[in-house]
Amino acid sequence: MSTDNRPIGVFDSGVGGLTAVSELRRILPNEDIVYLGDTARVPYGTKSRETILRYAEQDYDFLKNLDVKFTIAACGTVSSVMVGENAFAPDFCTGVIQPTVEAACNASKNKKIGVIATSASIRSGCYERLIKQISPETDVYSKSCPMFVPLVENGYTYRGCEAAAAFAREYLIPLKSEGIDTLILGCTHYPLLSQTIRDVVGNDVSLISSGAEAARYAKKLLGESGLLNRKSEAGILKLYCTDSAELFRESAAHFIDLEGIEIEKCSLR
Amino acid sequence: MSTDNRPIGVFDSGVGGLTAVSELRRILPNEDIVYLGDTARVPYGTKSRETILRYAEQDYDFLKNLDVKFTIAACGTVSSVMVGENAFAPDFCTGVIQPTVEAACNASKNKKIGVIATSASIRSGCYERLIKQISPETDVYSKSCPMFVPLVENGYTYRGCEAAAAFAREYLIPLKSEGIDTLILGCTHYPLLSQTIRDVVGNDVSLISSGAEAARYAKKLLGESGLLNRKSEAGILKLYCTDSAELFRESAAHFIDLEGIEIEKCSLR
Numbered sequence: 173m174s175t176d177n178r179p180i181g182v183f184d185s186g187v188g189g190l191t192a193v194s195e196l197r198r199i200l201p202n203e204d205i206v207y208l209g210d211t212a213r214v215p216y217g218t219k220s221r222e223t224i225l226r227y228a229e230q231d232y233d234f235l236k237n238l239d240v241k242f243t244i245a246a247c248g249t250v251s252s253v254m255v256g257e258n259a260f261a262p263d264f265c266t267g268v269i270q271p272t273v274e275a276a277c278n279a280s281k282n283k284k285i286g287v288i289a290t291s292a293s294i295r296s297g298c299y300e301r302l303i304k305q306i307s308p309e310t311d312v313y314s315k316s317c318p319m320f321v322p323l324v325e326n327g328y329t330y331r332g333c334e335a336a337a338a339f340a341r342e343y344l345i346p347l348k349s350e351g352i353d354t355l356i357l358g359c360t361h362y363p364l365l366s367q368t369i370r371d372v373v374g375n376d377v378s379l380i381s382s383g384a385e386a387a388r389y390a391k392k393l394l395g396e397s398g399l400l401n402r403k404s405e406a407g408i409l410k411l412y413c414t415d416s417a418e419l420f421r422e423s424a425a426h427f428i429d430l431e432g433i434e435i436e437k438c439s440l441r
Numbered sequence: 442m443s444t445d446n447r448p449i450g451v452f453d454s455g456v457g458g459l460t461a462v463s464e465l466r467r468i469l470p471n472e473d474i475v476y477l478g479d480t481a482r483v484p485y486g487t488k489s490r491e492t493i494l495r496y497a498e499q500d501y502d503f504l505k506n507l508d509v510k511f512t513i514a515a516c517g518t519v520s521s522v523m524v525g526e527n528a529f530a531p532d533f534c535t536g537v538i539q540p541t542v543e544a545a546c547n548a549s550k551n552k553k554i555g556v557i558a559t560s561a562s563i564r565s566g567c568y569e570r571l572i573k574q575i576s577p578e579t580d581v582y583s584k585s586c587p588m589f590v591p592l593v594e595n596g597y598t599y600r601g602c603e604a605a606a607a608f609a610r611e612y613l614i615p616l617k618s619e620g621i622d623t624l625i626l627g628c629t630h631y632p633l634l635s636q637t638i639r640d641v642v643g644n645d646v647s648l649i650s651s652g653a654e655a656a657r658y659a660k661k662l663l664g665e666s667g668l669l670n671r672k673s674e675a676g677i678l679k680l681y682c683t684d685s686a687e688l689f690r691e692s693a694a695h696f697i698d699l700e701g702i703e704i705e706k707c708s709l710r
Contacts, residue, residue: 211488212488213482218688219684220685223684223685318591319592319597323588336604338603338604415488415489419489
């Protein structure tokens with residue numbers, strides 16, 4: 173049986189991509205993973221397409237130099253500007269858009285899908301285009317939610333947070349009113365607000381997590397390509413960030429258990 | 442009478458420093474001003490001291506190369522890490538801390554001053570240290586307000602914004618309870634939330650705007666040094682940013698009237 177023991181690379185502007193890492197570790201517990209969060213320049217979602225592409229290329233190159241076998245751009249914003257973009261020729265690389273849109277089209281029964289993401293992602297129109305390509309009869313309702321990333325990064329993810337609930341109502345009631353039965357969480361930070369989001373859209377709307385879908389897609393692709401790690405011991409996770417490792421540890425702790433996990437500050441170029 | 446017709450330089454991580462520009466144009470209408478907003482890496486306030494200093498040095502050098510006669514670091518975060526820092530030898534440069542603290546100490550009658558600013562500024566402890574130096578008997582109550590910058594950058598500055606009011610209550614009620622009579626708005630974004638802040642602290646608390654105080658301090662220093670511009674026509678304002686000029690125009694419009702003002706994208710290094 174073919175095998176490849178090199179690590180899987182995952183990158184994001186900050187800590188949001190750890191939702192993909194979390195799912196990867198659940199479904200591929202023996203894989204080594206290296207993660208990069210570009211915390212010296214976070215967030216990406218409010219910046220221009222050109223700037224985001226430049227940053228993403230540097231992130232990708234950093235992981236390539238660590239000899240990863242496959243890369244997940246676990247950032248909705250990066251993924252949205254990468255679609256149809258050959259700027260940095262990503263072989264064995266996936267963003268979150270394709271897997272997330274496929275899962276949403278499978279989940280939706282009434283063919284009304286909502287999409288929430290950063291301003292840059294929504295501005296790119298990539299979710300809507302891809303949904304229409306896979307399922308032309310589906311209606312798509314999109315909304316940028318610029319306050320969700322700062323809410324998550326500052327820990328306002330607990331149920332009953334008054335301000336988070338106010339933003340969730342502002343962003344989501346218009347989508348709910350359109351009768352959506354499926355909602356794409358198009359930014360990898362958003363699953364941490366699932367409960368707040370559920371309180372507005374109700375339990376009958378399927379929430380599709382872009383980070384988790386990208387992880388499942390990676391597993392499928394690695395299996396088909398004979399690139400899975402066949403070792404029996406647990407995989408090792410190593411985290412890199414571009415700003416202080418100590419600050420990264422604080423934010424990342426909202427996403428995964430960091431016990432015994434090494435965090436190293438690095439430089440990009 | 443001595444004169445110097447070179448422009449005044451002003452920089453910030455984003456658009457917040459325009460509160461200083463606005464006051465400069467009011468009190469020194471004949472001065473030319475060049476402004477730099479490092480929008481490709483905004484915000485600074487959540488980042489580490491080391492990273493902020495590196496960015497600030499690049500911002501300062503960019504303006505120096507435009508032959509400015511004086512520079513205002515119109516960013517509370519940058520100013521807070523610059524205090525006591527000779528990293529980039531800023532001759533004829535001021536941050537916002539010293540002028541703001543002096544104004545607050547003059548304004549406070551009961552010697553109870555509140556300080557709100559970004560996480561990095563509050564972590565630095567610089568406001569508290571400087572207040573104690575000028576007025577040892579004053580009690581200082583500090584609070585970081587990490588959600589205020591995203592609220593301003595996304596336009597949630599109107600009175601009656603439910604979420605902004607919820608954060609204002611969370612951050613400010615503890616300061617109000619201590620009986621402060623003066624509140625330092627230690628981040629140049631915060632004056633746009635003055636009404637929301639007033640609704641919590643009441644009308645009997647003096648609000649000290651760091652951007653405006655830095656502008657007044659610059660006027661005094663330029664006058665004393667014989668560096669004022671003595672021309673009679675209105676000064677020219679030129680804006681630079683490191684991300685898209687179009688996105689900058691959108692955010693900056695919340696702060697100043699942009700009619701006829703040129704905005705140019707630039708690179709730092």
